[in-house]
Amino acid sequence: LGTPRVYKFFQRIITEVITYREKNNVSRADYLQHLINLKKKGSIDADKDISNGHEHREFDSEQNRFTDVDIYAQASTFFADGYETSSGAMAFGLYCLAVNPDVQAKVRDEVDSVLKKHDGQLTFDAIQEMTYLDMALSEALRMYPPAMAMIKLCTKPFKLPTPSGGTYEVEVGTPVVLPLYAIHCDPQHFPDPKRYDPERFSEGNKQSRHRYSYLPFGEGPRMCLGFRFALMQVKAGIATVINRFRLLPNKRTPVPVKPDPNYFMFAAKGGLWLDFEKRTDK
Numbered sequence: 263l264g265t266p267r268v269y270k271f272f273q274r275i276i277t278e279v280i281t282y283r284e285k286n287n288v289s290r291a292d293y294l295q296h297l298i299n300l301k302k303k304g305s306i307d308a309d310k311d312i313s314n315g316h317e318h319r320e321f322d323s324e325q326n327r328f329t330d331v332d333i334y335a336q337a338s339t340f341f342a343d344g345y346e347t348s349s350g351a352m353a354f355g356l357y358c359l360a361v362n363p364d365v366q367a368k369v370r371d372e373v374d375s376v377l378k379k380h381d382g383q384l385t386f387d388a389i390q391e392m393t394y395l396d397m398a399l400s401e402a403l404r405m406y407p408p409a410m411a412m413i414k415l416c417t418k419p420f421k422l423p424t425p426s427g428g429t430y431e432v433e434v435g436t437p438v439v440l441p442l443y444a445i446h447c448d449p450q451h452f453p454d455p456k457r458y459d460p461e462r463f464s465e466g467n468k469q470s471r472h473r474y475s476y477l478p479f480g481e482g483p484r485m486c487l488g489f490r491f492a493l494m495q496v497k498a499g500i501a502t503v504i505n506r507f508r509l510l511p512n513k514r515t516p517v518p519v520k521p522d523p524n525y526f527m528f529a530a531k532g533g534l535w536l537d538f539e540k541r542t543d544k
């Protein structure tokens with residue numbers, strides 16, 4: 263996303279859409295329109311932040327004005343938030359099925375039977391009925407959460423409970439890293455954490471865990487904006503593939519996966535290689 267070519271791409275498409283909307287007097291109820299309105303207003307002023315009642319920083323100097331560059335930046339971040347994460351989720355979801363053939367067979371049976379009931383149409387309702395697929399993907403997102411960690415900035419003094427029963431005073435302005443990958447691998451919440459087991463996400467098992475022990479999309483007011491959409495599109499992708507292909511590991515498939523230390527998100531070092539074998543039984 264940081265290369266000039268990518269920047270130019272976003273610059274071009276955003277400029278085209280803004281020009282089109284202005285020329286044709288089009289206003290849409292979407293994210294881009296919010297950004298355009300903000301640019302027209304010129305700055306983010308000292309409005310109260312409705313989400314948490316905190317005062318916004320005042321953006322009054324020329325360099326803090328909201329410009330086209332901010333629109334490109336917001337749009338490209340939104341793109342990254344939605345794309346890299348979902349493609350990672352889909353890749354790891356398929357990987358888990360390839361290296362766990364029993365789970366793969368069960369997911370395929372479910373996809374086949376639900377699709378049959380829905381005349382072969384992969385609709386929203388059909389995907390909602392694929393509950394075992396949901397469990398299999400949830401477990402993949404536990405072991406390989408695309409976001410890995412969340413970074414926050416402390417805005418209110420806070421006494422953090424420590425494992426020894428004391429408290430640690432977090433001061434305003436302290437950066438805080440929430441290590442969601444580490445939390446997902448904690449045997450206290452997920453016994454034998456390196457084992458892939460979709461049953462961890464049966465209704466009963468989900469209820470018995472701490473609410474914040476599973477955070478692939480974050481939590482609270484800044485949790486992932488697109489999580490329902492993301493789950494839907496990733497499940498649609500996996501269901502489509504699994505309905506047509508058998509997935510098999512090959513010589514290049516990493517077992518176990520080693521995270522790539524040079525990538526800002528969870529990615530497998532050397533890539534996730536799988537064989538796709540066309541199904542002959544349907």
Ligand code: HEM
Pocket residue numbers: 340343344345347348351407408409412413477478479480481483484485486487488489491492493496
């Ligand atoms: C499987 C796919 C995805 C995963 C694992 C994921 C995960 C996350 C996580 C962990 C956060 C950070 C929460 C925080 O820092 O507290 C986040 C934020 C965000 N995500 Fe996603 N995401 C996914 C897909 C998407 C999609 C498809 C979209 C857009 C359509 C999207 C849009 C966003 C946005 C805009 C934010 C920032 C929200 C805010 O700061 O208020 N994400 N996501």
